[in-house]
Amino acid sequence: MKKVELLSPAGDLKRCITAINYGADAVYIGGKSFSLRSRASNFTMDDIREACTYANAKGAHIHVTVNMIPHDEDLEGLTEYLQQLEEAGVKAIIVASPYIMKLAKSCTSKLEVHCSTQMSVTNAEAAQFLYEQYGIDRVVLARECTLDDVRKITASCPIETESFIHGGMCVNFSGRCTLSNRMTLRDANRGGCAQSCRWSYHLYEGQEEISKDLLFTMGSKDLCAVPYIYDLMEAGVSSFKIEGRMKTEYYVASVVKAYRNLIDEIYANNGPLSNERMIYHEKQVMRAANREVWPGFYQGSDDNSLIYHNNGDAFVSHDFLGTVKAYDPQRNTAVIESRNVFQVGDTVEFLSPSTSNQPFTIESITNGKNEQIDSIRNPMSLVEIPVSFAVQKEDILRKAL
Ligand code: SF4
Structure with a gap:
């Protein structure tokens, strides 16, 4: 099996560094201009x-989303912007507009052009066409592709393919939607999607409300393609993409680490893993905040009941308690910068790029005035706790809920 790239999202520099430290081969980010997700804290x-x-x-790469569907007035400064990205060392841009594909290939020399999932490529001929017309280097397949589609396109198309493996789904064909434009005057395809599909709606038949208790949502369950990772690797997909440029540092760390371990174990095993190991990896992936998940269209299902969910709230299996700022191996203590409440007696663990999770009990908490306290309630406070094994700066302290 050829090496597959693990591609993480990041909404800011801190999350980008976290993604790389936790095992991402590449990170996609959005600049201040020409990108969707305009509410994500984008990069200067x-x-x-x-x-x-x-x-x-670190041997990793940066991809930049230039994936808005531009109107004429949006194009000013685009050439200079693309050239600046190339000079900055960006490996690839992710593009949804044929014009931007063409422009990038004419005004830069090394910058790879990856065709965004918004182009909804679901067959090999479309990939071939984009390659021949615009010289693109990679196609990000539509999330709506089945495993069979992915196999066929990857086998027959002369360029790399990239597939989504985790995160939010767009209930319309990625961005081919005007719900947000209509409801909020925010253009989904110019970075303003308000995720109106996830809202709860009152349902009427004529003038009559069907039920006051029954609210309807069109939002999709999130994607979790753990059961298909081996098949996608075997199909020869070049890159696995995790969705979520708006997600937290904790989400990025835990999801990237979980998929990194799964992919590496499949390579080491040189084949599919046992059911027991798959259950283990699925649990690790689900430790970040997630909505209800399903394995996406890879399974080829057209059963709507699998797609829709009735509750858009994310559920959380672990609380993000804080990050390590220092470790003293002489005294076996770690300084923690708090994010959420924790107290003496809590059973906790560290999420770390280098060590496996080891649950332990917090035996004491010492504050900045060297006083023993029972709990820490204020975020961004520095406290010290005993830890009997070595931890690294920026390791994440978390607690199962
Ligand atoms: S409102 Fe929902 S379906 Fe429409 S573009 Fe946004 S995420 Fe997609």
Whole structure:
């Protein structure tokens, strides 16, 4: 099996560094311009340069989304922007507009052009066409592809394929939707999607409300393609994409680490894993905040009951308690910068790029005035706790709920 890239989202520099530290081979980010997800805390050009420097030093890559569907007035400064991205060391841009594909290939020399999932490529001929017309380097397949589609396209198309493996789904064919435009005057395809599909709606038949208790939502369950990872690797997919540029640092760390371990174990095993190991990996993936999940269209299902959910709230299996700021191996203590409440007696564990999770009990908490306290309630406070094994700066302290 060829090496597959694990591609993580990041909404800011901190999350980008976290993704790389936890095992991402590449990270996709959005600049301040020409990108969807305009509410994500997007990167300045200086941030992009810093992200590239950090990634390249670790053997990773940065991709930048230039995936808005531009109207004429949106195009000013685009050529210069693409050239700046190339100079900054960006490996690839993710593009949904044929014009931007063409422009990028004419005004830059090394920048790869990846065709965004918004182009809804679901067959090999479409991929071939985009390659021949615009010279694109990779196609991000539509989330609506079945495993069979992915196999056929990957086998017959001359360019790399990228498939989504985890995160939010767009209930319309990725972005081919005007719900948000209609409900909020925010253009989904120019970075403003308000996720109106996830709202709860009152249902009427004529003038009559069907039920005051029954609210209807069109939102989809989230994707979790753990059961299909081996098949997608065997199909020769070049990159596995995790959705979620708006997600937290904790989400990025835990989902990236879980998929990194799963992919590496499949390579080490040189074949599919046992049921027992798959259950283990699925549990690890689900430790981040998630909505209800399903394995997406890979299974080829057209059963709507699998797609829709009735509750858009994310459920959380673990609380993110804080991050390690220092570890003293002489005294076996760690300084923690708190994020959520924790107390003496809590059973907790560290999420770390380098060590496996080891549950332990917090035996004491010492505050900045060297006083023993029972609990810490204020976020961003520094406290010290005893830890009998070595931990690294920025490891994440968490507690099962
Ligand atoms: S409102 Fe929902 S279906 Fe429409 S573009 Fe946004 S996420 Fe997709």
